[in-house]
Amino acid sequence: MIRIVVHLDSRKLQRLASCGRVFMPIEEAVTPLLARLRAGESAAVDRLWFHYFPRLTELAHRQLQGVPHAAAYDEDVALSAFKSFCRGIGEGRFPDIADRDELWSLLITITLHKVFHVARDAKRLKRGGNQKFVIDNRSGSRWID
Numbered sequence: 001m002i003r004i005v006v007h008l009d010s011r012k013l014q015r016l017a018s019c020g021r022v023f024m025p026i027e028e029a030v031t032p033l034l035a036r037l038r039a040g041e042s043a044a045v046d047r048l049w050f051h052y053f054p055r056l057t058e059l060a061h062r063q064l065q066g067v068p069h070a071a072a073y074d075e076d077v078a079l080s081a082f083k084s085f086c087r088g089i090g091e092g093r094f095p096d097i098a099d100r101d102e103l104w105s106l107l108i109t110i111t112l113h114k115v116f117h118v119a120r121d122a123k124r125l126k127r128g129g130n131q132k133f134v135i136d137n138r139s140g141s142r143w144i145d
Contacts, residue, residue: 052103056082064118081111
């Protein structure tokens with residue numbers, strides 16, 4: 001059973017937020033970037049993308065570990081989460097996001113929702129359910145229950 005917590009307490013949020021601290025630092029304040037993003041400026045999207053995409057990918061990768069057939073989707077999940085965020089900003093859905101902490105919290109939440117959907121879909125019977133793929137050079141590779 002896969003369980004993903006979407007309502008995060010402050011300790012869990014801090015632990016998840018620290019998963020990407022080694023990536024490229026953002027050189028300008030996030031608040032003006034958010035304003036520029038809301039105004040439709042593509043350079044703001046690029047700056048946020050280069051800063052947050054690796055962190056989102058790492059978060060998705062960690063959350064998808066152990067999910068059959070889903071581990072390869074970490075970048076797809078991060079891309080989808082960032083796209084949903086940008087679309088939401090463009091539609092005016094996140095007016096209260098004002099700083100880097102609020103932005104990171106929102107991106108974590110969106111990413112965890114996407115991870116949940118990928119994990120749920122990977123467990124569907126038409127996708128192999130709980131089967132595992134075993135690589136065996138002697139008897140051949142196969143799906144097992």
